[in-house]
Amino acid sequence: MLARILAIALLLLVLVAVPPFIGIGWQNAMVNMLIASLFAVAFNLLIGQAGLLSFGHAAFFGVGAFATLHLMLAVEEGALPLPTPLLPLAGAAAGCLVGAVAGYFATIRSGVYFALVTLAIAELLHSLAPHWEGLFGGEAGLSSMRLPWAGLAFGTSLEVYYLALAWTSLSIGLLWAYTRTPFGRLTLALRDNEQRVRFMGYNTHATKVIIFAISAMFSGVAGALLALSNETANYSLFATHVSAQVVLHTFVGGATVFFGPIIGASIFTLFAFFVSDATRSWLLYQGLIFVLVMLYAPHGIGGLLALHLRHWSRLRLRELLPGYLLAAASGLGLAGAVIFLVEISAVLFSPGYQAQRRQLETGYPPIQLFGLEWVPLSPLTWVVPLVLAAVGALLLPPARRRLRLAWDRILERAEAERSSGSLEPAEEVGR
Template sequence: MTGLQRFLLLLGIVVLLALPLAVSQSLVNASIQMLIAVLFACAFNVLSGQGGLLSFGHAAYFGLGAFATVHAMNALGGEGLLPTPLLPLAGAAMGLIAGIVVGWFATKRSGVYFAMMTLALAELLHSLAPHLTSYFGGESGLSTTRLPAWGLSFGTSNQIYYLTLGWVFLSVALLYLFTLTPLGRLTLGVRENANRLRFLGYNVHRLTVVIFAVSTTFAGLAGALQAINMEGANYVVFDSGVSAAAVLNCYIGGVTIFLGPALGAAAMTFFGYAVSDLTRSWLLYQGIMFVAVMLFTPTGIAGLIKLWSANRKTYGTRASLPVGGLFVLGATSIATATIFVVELLQRCFSQDYRSLAALNGGGWPPIAVFGRAWAPLSPLTWIVPLLLIALGVLAARVGKRRWLCVKNALALPHAATASTSAQARRNPA
């Protein structure tokens, strides 16, 4: 880890510790959801990013951990062996047991068959949960109450935030230490070439079961934190959207870098918090972002930051900054055009707008986008996004051309030096 990375990590820890003192309670609640999403994404990435086993049903272990914690809270009352701060251990234990049982069967297959099996098991649980009232409470779910422990009431959002933060810090640190162990290194071997490991004498099935169980343990712990925060659980936690969110967060953040999923989960959580109140199309924007990342930056946000840092170190800030600025300008222009078109079309086809158009005698009233009214039938309205897209493409191409010039300018001296050295070796006299 470089000095810059250590500084950024320390800065992030300080910001997280001071966050409740500087923001509103609604942002504290959003931060709790962000921390839970970070832990869930990191747990999922152990299996998918490091182990190469893509699961579409990780919500099952998240939900089982949540319900196990609710039952522990109701049974123990936050006292005895599991006071309120230690209740996440119940969710982790449930995730571990479920991971061992399910993993033993699911990991007998790999690739798309493994993914479909995990999806089928999660959907089966999602379908059965409303009918298993003794454990899942039916469609209404189960509720509970956080009780005081260790001199804390756990009645405020700030106390829940710090409880969640402590468990997330501990869990992420344990997951990082896991990557440094021989077993963690073998996890990468499973992803790269499982047949080679089998040839070397390793029991690959047993190894994948352990990897699966480690991942589900921390997924259950994330579900436990969710149950403590919400003081209850509902069968909705088994929904496929919860599993999809983990996949989305991991790949947007970057599965090849340890903290990439954490970065993706934090970014997408606050993106949803900030944008969901502004537009009905915020889920569409999430999908567009995912597609854009997969097409243009497959290593995710963390990989893009790492690439920029490496290029800045190699080619210098003075050469890299203008190129980066051109790419940012291009991306911003295309994003603005996309938002403009999506918002305009979404409002054009909405029921409210059609009712307003009917009251207007069948005409097309202007639509307010970006603080200005735009006539849907005016050519100028559609020329604006076209110009923005053209500007974005032009900026990207100019940036690419300048980047190639920078690389070639650095490569020429190295080539000349190598040629001189080779000539000197041929003619030592």
Template sequence: MARALLPLALVGAFLLVAPPFLDLGWQNALINILIASLFALAFNLLAGQAGLLSFGHAAYFGVGAFAALHLMARIEDGLGFPTPLLPLAGAAAGLLIGLVAGFFATMRSGVYFALVTLAIAELFHSLAPHWQGVFGGEAGLSSMRMPWGGLIFGSLIEVYYLTLAWVALSILLLWGLTRTPFGRLALALRDNEQRVRFLGYNAHVTKVIIFAISAMFSGVAGALQAISNETANYVLFASGVSAQVVLYTFVGGATIFFGPAVGAVIFTLFAYLVSDLTRSWLLYQGLIFVLVMLYAPNGLGGLIHQHLRHRGQLDWPRLARPYAQATLGSLLVASAAIFLIETLAVVFSRDYAVARRDAGGGFPTYEVFGLDWTPLSPVPWLLPLALFTAGLWLVLQARHPIGALWQRVRAGSEPGVNPS
């Protein structure tokens, strides 16, 4: 138990101590990471815990944001409401809309449930630009954080610690819920809904409650987003926001409680660090999702959990070499893919088309990674091919010894089986 809590304690210590020593960019990135993590964990209560995959969870995230902004505007007008409790507005709005939407959506299951949730989110997305009084039309709503209790909430670090407190409390409540009999009932509902009905439980009511709780915590995340940005518009209801939380959850691992938070950290940091370097960052994000689903279907969090679970059984000295070989091979394959994508992005860009026209229809040199390349030269095409081939060979060479060692571990985990 102590070993399991140690990583959480280290992460918590970092989140408490480090932010004052970071610049504003990193403080804002940490706020976005915390909000994305809460949103992903709230979504996973529905998708991972109860097995109800929603494609429209942006609806409750957005509703929470607008509810918080309306309350912020009332506080500006003189309402004596504590600013640190603003996320309660998002929680209440998410819970209310979640109860109504969940009642209808959970009448169906599987792909039909997913399509109903998507339709509800699209309804908000199409309605928001035209409902001026509630959503502010296309411009959205804006408001200011008002001082309270000696805190002015004018600096980003104060907003960060407010966000951290609410995210920590929400995660604690979500974790506690999974340990209750109701949380166990949600798992049973995911595994065998028919048996839950035979045991005398009302499956529809259970699913509505789970849906509403998930929407409530999504509303808290949306409210924290509104407090941080002091503005929101109809884009929060877009399908891209719903898709993003699905990526967080399944890349991180829907079967592990903190798995979605791992995915949220990875993708939020990826966007922060890479989006300014290349226009193709969304393509890379999609490739990461595809590769994880193909080769680590339990997510990166599930992969980490599997290694921690069998850490005493794994032959680490024998694993070190093939793991290092596979890592090097993967880096070479990734380098080849990045080089080729960036090359094609330049060659097929509008700017390069203009350069070709100015050059009289020829193929002028272009710059990638600080070096000049000629499209008609074989080098920019053979280089990624060579890197890909070498990397793939290394990965394939490492695959067999890794598989053999893990097979021994799995055989040793089965009762009555001698791993030798």
């Protein structure tokens, strides 16, 4: 527990101390990272702890953003004096209210039917928002301005970042505290065996509505922070891709670990920040990462980290290092082949390249890629991805075999310790 507290304190120290020394682009990326992390943790309250998969959580994210913008407009007009740091309360209230109403109907069903109802709610708002100008501003959306408060102008990215950091830290802290309460334990019981919870005398429908409303409330806070950051919002916040993005963040980070969604959201936000300027195919790479994580690490990156931390005292570097090195080499080879093929195909089928072909009438002109010139009709061009793919494919089986044997030994040592009674109770429960 002490190590966990120290790690969180160190992380907060870095988040507080580093931003003044980086550029505006980085500061904006970190604001987006904080917002995505809060949204993912709020969403994970449903899927990771209650076992309820929502495909329409963008509804509450967007409602929180629009509620905050309406409050910002009221403050700007002088109708309601409210400090700028308290504006996300509007997003929390709107998210909770809409979440309670939507959750009442959505939680009547479970499984795929629950997911489809939540998707329908988000799509309803997405279709309605462009035509409801009084509430959502029509297709143009709503815009407002952050007003000064207590000597802070909130006119720079750095000030907005610290506001987002404060609200994100507070919200995630409250969600963490929720997991330690009796109701948080009831949420886990509901996920594991809803029928048994019902037999114990609990109203499972009312319980799910409360959980849904809490998740929607903190999703509304995330939307409010986005509204404060951008000072504008439109109906695209209700789009399917927003709901899909938070699902991707949560599962890649690890839905079974509380801090897993933060890992997934941070990785993909920074991934978009770095890669989106380098290639138009960055969404394809993002999808490939999601598929690979689901295939080879179904518990997510956070689940992998938790597994290593849980067995830290039993890990042997000489057992794991060869397997991990082979896996890294295999991954680099396969990734290099995929990136090469995707990027050269994007150039070959681009309208600009096709126009160049028609203009020159010389077949396939050379392509500039990765700082080199590649001739599409030359066999040497295609040898590169073939070699990379072959190396990656050849190294993958021995890497998996070595890692499987290494982890079998680690789990055998853990089982032997458990049988001998040398495991501490908390560690045994963790397994």
